[in-house]
Amino acid sequence: MHPQRRYTLTAACPDRVGIVARVATFIADNRGWILETSHHADSDTEHYFMRIEIKADSLPFDLTEFRRRFRPIADEFAMDSRITDSAVKKRVVVLVSKQEHCLYDLLARWQSKELEIDIPCVISNHNDFRGFVEWHGIPFHHVPVTAENKSAAYAEVTRLFEEAQGDVMVLARYMQVLSPDLCARYPGRIINIHHSFLPSFVGAKPYHQAYQRGVKLIGATCHYVTAELDAGPIIEQDTVRIDHGDTVEDLVRYGKDIEKAVLARGLRYHVEDRVLLNGNRTVVFR
Amino acid sequence: MHPQRRYTLTAACPDRVGIVARVATFIADNRGWILETSHHADSDTEHYFMRIEIKADSLPFDLTEFRRRFRPIADEFAMDSRITDSAVKKRVVVLVSKQEHCLYDLLARWQSKELEIDIPCVISNHNDFRGFVEWHGIPFHHVPVTAENKSAAYAEVTRLFEEAQGDVMVLARYMQVLSPDLCARYPGRIINIHHSFLPSFVGAKPYHQAYQRGVKLIGATCHYVTAELDAGPIIEQDTVRIDHGDTVEDLVRYGKDIEKAVLARGLRYHVEDRVLLNGNRTVVFR
């Protein structure tokens, strides 16, 4: 948690000598005070990843100017870079169906400012949580999804997301498979919580699959959504111990606790710009 | 999770030959169908502990008659025994201050029927959560506690608990130390969540203490409240990894996640009659 305003610079580029020196010198020359910095050199892809947090008021310029001045360095190193301002909260659109555990959990974290985000709206294919969501002062949109109206429904979800100027879409146990179009439209911007320790138990009813296989731990996976079901880059996972005495219903109950914890961690890493894509894997600077 | 109605028999007694035989024969003679059974022989205290769940409709009598017929066995073995009916939900009175994480978490579990309890009321020394609680249709009582009015305040808490016919009082991050009188009045019926891995960091500001000591994991402890601060029988605990990069504020944030998980598990064990006292320790039949 950072009470003070800060700029966060993230960058990925082909690895070579001098990257840190160039960036750190630029920051030091502008008297920037570094609060936190993380680096990763991936020997596999020969790419370099970095994330640097700088006290906003230690720099003599604003965000726009920061970006402008940094551009030549980004170009020089062929960086995929990004600079964000902690004063500008990410806008998180939440999609939910009929299970409340992730929704309650996210709203509690938003309410207590533990998650520093805006929630411009909640979208659901059911009407169950309208009252609860609206009580918090958050707009609620009911977009039913049927076998017949999928195309129109996802068009409406897209429209609402755009209208809300959403930065990221969170599927908080949203029990519908998004269309490939929608997935492709927002790469690295749709976050799902899957109720198994992927790649085990892809698809429907993972707790039933886990029960049948007789595993001794179950898990949950927070990942970016891609067109291929449950195969996107993994942001965060965790597991919990079960035993022979646990029924499928017990697995569901234990699972909810890790689902909401893993989703909350994954979302926080995302909104704090801690997640960088490395092909179909992620670099997570925790 | 047991969709079917069941009676739960728990008992503790001095250990000797024939306890299981006597109880199991009684149940079998009445055609009782055992759903789940747990035993523990404590070699230290030489006491025997058991918990048996029986399908309610497999027995030819009701709860009152069950209790009446079991009494001679309880007497014969000097058992401290108890029989409960899953159709009668425990009444859980929640006490809260200004932090919402445990409250939101408990209400989500209550709402989704994951925790099969009644919440007759929420009591708080602040007014912050009145709207949220009342939106759920649960009465909210504001009982301010100051240095001067403690005695009157706890008398009022006691009155409200009695009026609500509470079975158990849950301190869901209630930031006041209950009076010894109140603690003594409800042994094994007041559950607290302490934000450290007891017996480390007793008392105030445990996360600050943990930070200063430089531990690599922090924890939370769900325990029964006794007159001695943070020293009552432990029901459940858990820990989470931290590192040098985490500030006290980060510890608080990580801690919230284990606090609510540990409290929810401990409370469920309690309301499902899975916790038996063994001196200042507990037997928890999970």
Add this chain to the structure above:
Amino acid sequence: MHPQRRYTLTAACPDRVGIVARVATFIADNRGWILETSHHADSDTEHYFMRIEIKADSLPFDLTEFRRRFRPIADEFAMDSRITDSAVKKRVVVLVSKQEHCLYDLLARWQSKELEIDIPCVISNHNDFRGFVEWHGIPFHHVPVTAENKSAAYAEVTRLFEEAQGDVMVLARYMQVLSPDLCARYPGRIINIHHSFLPSFVGAKPYHQAYQRGVKLIGATCHYVTAELDAGPIIEQDTVRIDHGDTVEDLVRYGKDIEKAVLARGLRYHVEDRVLLNGNRTVVFR
């Protein structure tokens, strides 16, 4: 750990009223002192599983007589039952290749009597550990396995296992796939440690597979070997957190620690008769 000698009765049978009563009454009638007892009613398969430890010297008869007298009860309930004596140590034949972590770990546990087993011999397809094993006073057999001699090699392994009067064969990172014949010959008596959290990453190079998929935890699985590769009943599993900074070599290193821990736990459950088969799943009375 039980310093005192005990008999352990394990049984599985179709569930019905009166099983516990019948068994417990038999034990009580013979003044048997129950040290530990565990039960599981599987609602899925409608089978009942139990495990009871009795002080050996509390019973008025020896193991043979115990078995003889228990037989009518086993027959009455169609039990698959078994009675063992803690004074008779299980004979564990260890198979190993070129990695030492599981071998050192097992020998340390055997040496310190933490694992109360006999190790009549170690078999390896390499000669590397001959000196180490023999220093401990344990016979070492080198049985090379090549693409051509598999049939003869496994015949030799079988012969050595029989000659050693082995109760259980432990594949302690034995890097050869046993023949279907050998697997079928000893159902529930060959224990393998697989270096992934099954059912993820079946087959070869699981750490490479895990690295490529970008998972955030890796695991290990201790299971009974069946003719179908990596698909037998799971006894024990565990996972450990990794991150983007870990190379495949790091995964291998972290993995070793959970492999040996999971194998040691699984083997202990097995030799203490805590594992009962329930189709392709296990009941583990920990």
Add this chain to the structure above:
Amino acid sequence: MHPQRRYTLTAACPDRVGIVARVATFIADNRGWILETSHHADSDTEHYFMRIEIKADSLPFDLTEFRRRFRPIADEFAMDSRITDSAVKKRVVVLVSKQEHCLYDLLARWQSKELEIDIPCVISNHNDFRGFVEWHGIPFHHVPVTAENKSAAYAEVTRLFEEAQGDVMVLARYMQVLSPDLCARYPGRIINIHHSFLPSFVGAKPYHQAYQRGVKLIGATCHYVTAELDAGPIIEQDTVRIDHGDTVEDLVRYGKDIEKAVLARGLRYHVEDRVLLNGNRTVVFR
């Protein structure tokens, strides 16, 4: 694991603008290829900590020259700095008493080169492990410790450590309290494994203490030894779940597994120069 030879630079200094820029520019100007880099700004003590691994053969000079050229930078920033060469293995002197689990575990890791260390000798107050240690080709010294000879005994331990040119002394369940003199002589160079989750259960018989308190998890702590018993800077900790069915002997058995795992991790962090002291806390760049 780094197959390639590397230099590791660690440094701690008062935090200010320009540290990273200065160091990274120095490395880049010499064409140094950075393999891994970690930073931590401690807002509490206002100190900056860093660790940088550089490919040895990317630099145009050797270790001595590297140190010489870096000295002005260290002086400029008042750094407590250190540069080591991965080709020079740390010399680890192991002290042990009568329990084998940590000793076997360390020797297995040394043997498999998982831990890249030299073990110049093992010292014990008992003779039990002489054969085992010597079989590995490692000298074994028996230094009995009694109430009367403590002073002479620790003088002999010191002499042997010096003679062995030890870099670090590891108390692998060495059941003697070192003299304050010895502790003070090697600050940050004596590593102990304590069998509790410190600061709980300081001193003797921690598993008995844990059993009596009825905790639901037990732990182990790897820490640097200081004159104050069990109060030195913590390097690594972990916990494992227990329950009411576990006796003190079970706690000891579970505990051994975390003791050896935690010690091995802590020692690896130390020998890879990943641990920096921050008062009585540690920065561990994992």
